[in-house]
Amino acid sequence: MTEPGDFLRRLFAAAVAAANPAVSLARHLPGPPRGRTIVIGAGKAAAAMARAVETAWQGELSGLVVTRYGHGTPTSCIEVVEAAHPVPDAAGEAAARRILDLVAGLTPDDLVLCLISGGGSSLLSLPAPGLTLVDKQAVNRALLKSGAAIGEMNCVRRHLSAIKGGRLAAACHPAKVVTLLISDIPGDDPLDITSGPTIGDPTTCSDALAILAYRRIAVPPAVREHLESGAGETVKPGDPRLGTPDLRMIATPLMALQAAAALAQREGVPAYILGDAIEGEAREVGRVMAGIAKSVSAHGLPFAAPCVLLAGGETTVTVRGQGRGGRNVEFLLALGAALAGHPGVHALAGDTDGVDGIEAIAGAVLAPDTPLRAAARGLSFADALDRNDGHGYFEALGDAVITGPTLTNVNDFRAVLVV
Structure with a gap:
């Protein structure tokens, strides 16, 4: 496996590529x-x-x-x-x-x-x-x-x-x-x-x-x-x-997750699809995923590390602040807050159409050193969540995922890597 952030970006790219109409549409034509x-x-x-x-x-x-x-x-x-x-x-x-x-x-x-x-x-x-x-x-x-x-x-x-x-x-x-x-x-x-x-x-x-x-x-x-x-x-x-x-x-979202899982397996990282239809408030889903990742790291349950946990679906955000955000970066803010720099856990979340919220930013990556780098810039997970400002937070760190329009859309892609 290459550097974790690069690995996660390539999983995201594989998921998006699997949903390209040029790949599968022709065989469905009457x-x-x-x-x-x-x-x-x-x-x-x-x-x-x-x-x-x-x-x-x-x-x-x-x-x-x-x-x-x-x-x-x-x-x-x-x-x-x-x-x-x-x-x-x-x-x-x-x-x-x-x-x-x-x-x-x-x-x-x-x-x-x-x-x-x-x-x-x-x-x-x-x-x-x-x-x-x-x-x-x-x-x-x-x-x-x-x-x-x-x-x-x-x-x-x-x-x-x-x-x-x-x-x-x-x-x-x-x-x-x-x-x-x-x-x-x-x-x-x-x-x-x-x-x-x-x-x-x-x-x-x-x-x-x-x-x-x-x-x-x-x-x-x-x-x-x-x-x-x-x-x-x-x-x-x-x-x-x-x-x-x-x-x-x-x-479908499952096809995209399966493509990402196949790439991870080829690179020697066990991949587990937790679900393709996960809904709920993005910040609550982030907290749940953090709990699973910490269990994997501490107890080898429900899976042994190293592994990557994959999930899709469509979360929601109840907007309270005036920041720049989307449901995928909201998920990452909550995940990061719950992990609090937990060693060995990396993550990526992005919208497969290349636009998370209303901006041309697909999502972002999260690493164990994210909170330290953010603190050096006067940023915190809690403040960014209060303002629904995920894009502002991850852009300041250089951790935004920008793909441009992908010309497809199978909704959210979430990958949590535990090494």
């Missing part, structure tokens, strides 16, 4: 139809997925996908539009309208390839009739600050949308729809990847209202009226417009 082939989609990986389709497809196709600003890539016949994430903007709204226009008037001989990856809930944002983009932006911002789990956020989003919750598939009827997915969701539930634009939704407006009440989120009057009236009900499973859903998962 055969060409008798009629037209239309490609639509949304998400942080949408542009890379579109390019992979163009490379592998035999025959004519056209279409439009929307991705995050800076995550576009050159394509020849599928248009790529960029929009905002995690709070939607007018570019995403316009792209969603154009996608609905593209699939209007199709026939049973036509095929729609729908390319869906994480981040599309913001990128494919078309307010339901009676609501405005400003309404949706306000709700999105409040949900992001509330600590709501991704399933809760997406339940609310589906019921405020004119395109999610099965509505896009219904608009494609009677054409055949094949949905190719890259999962960023704990448990890989297709309904929660981009809020399920091609999936029948069993949840209700009442469920959305209950989430808003539980999270104590005040919403614009038009939003409350929309939900209380039932006007926001989604397309339900079994709706004839959905046909027989054809969903094909091309990359």
